[in-house]
Amino acid sequence: MNYEELAIAARFISNSTKRQHSVALVLGSGLGGYAFENPSAIGMPYLDIPGFTVPAVAGHRGILYSIEAGATSHLVFSGRTHSYEGHRLAQVVFGVRAAIAAGCQTVVLTNAAGGVGDHLDPGDLVLITDHINLSGTNPLIGENDDRLGPRFPDMTNVYDPELRSKAKAAASKAGVELKEGVYTWFSGPSYETPAEIEMVRRLGGDLVGMSTVPEAIAARHMGARVLGISLVTNKAAGISGQPLSHTEVTETADRAREDLTRVIDEIRAIL
16 A cells, blocks of 8 residues: 555545545445535545546445535545455555545445344344454555554454444434444455355354455554444345345345435434
C-alpha cells in the first residue's frame, strides 16, 4: 500500500467537499441508494478519485458521497470492489484506507450475506460480532508501512464492542430487530458448496459472504473503529434446497432497505 497515493486521495476528498469527515459507511450489494436523496450529498464518482477502483458488479454504483451530520460529515461508499473481480486486495481496501486518511476514525461496513445460523432468515439484519477468514489471503500481506499501522495488528476486537452496543440501542429505537453472528469470508465469485457451508457451521460461522473482512482488517490496521452489519439475503447453499443467485440477493436487499435505512440513520445520529 502506497502511503503517498492514499494521501493524494484523501486530499482530493477534502478539497472536493470542503468538509471534515468522521465516519465512513460502506454499502453492500443492492444497498447503494442510501445517500442518493440526501439534500446535503456531494457525489464523487470513484472514476474521478485518484487511486479508486470502479466496481463492476450489479448493485454497486461506484460513487462516494459526502453527507452532512451535525458538526461533521460522513462519507458513504455507494458500492465496493471485490477481489473476485481480479483486483489486488490493496485496491479492494484502498477506499476505506483513504477515508481514514481523510479523517474518518469510525468505519461502518454493511454487506449482503448468506445465512448459515438457524436463527437467521432472509431479510434479517445481523450485527457482526467477529469474522472467520477462509479466503487464504490478507490485505496486510507484503511490505508494511509503519505510517499506516503496525506489522502485526491485534484483531481481538475487530468489531468494536462499544459500537456494537450503540448499534443495538439504535436498532431498538428504530423498531428493528438486530440479531448477532459471526461472518465468514470466502473469496467468491462462486457461491459456497453445501459441504463448505457445513464446515462454516461447525467452525461457528453464522454468515457467509465475499467482502467486508479485508476492509475491516485494513481499518483496524490503521487504528479505526469498525462496526459491521449484514443483511441476510438468502439461506446458504444446502439449507433451503434452492439454487442461489445474485438476483435473489438484490431483490431481498430491496425489500429490506427501509429497515436498514432506519437503523443506519439512528446509528449515524449517535456516532
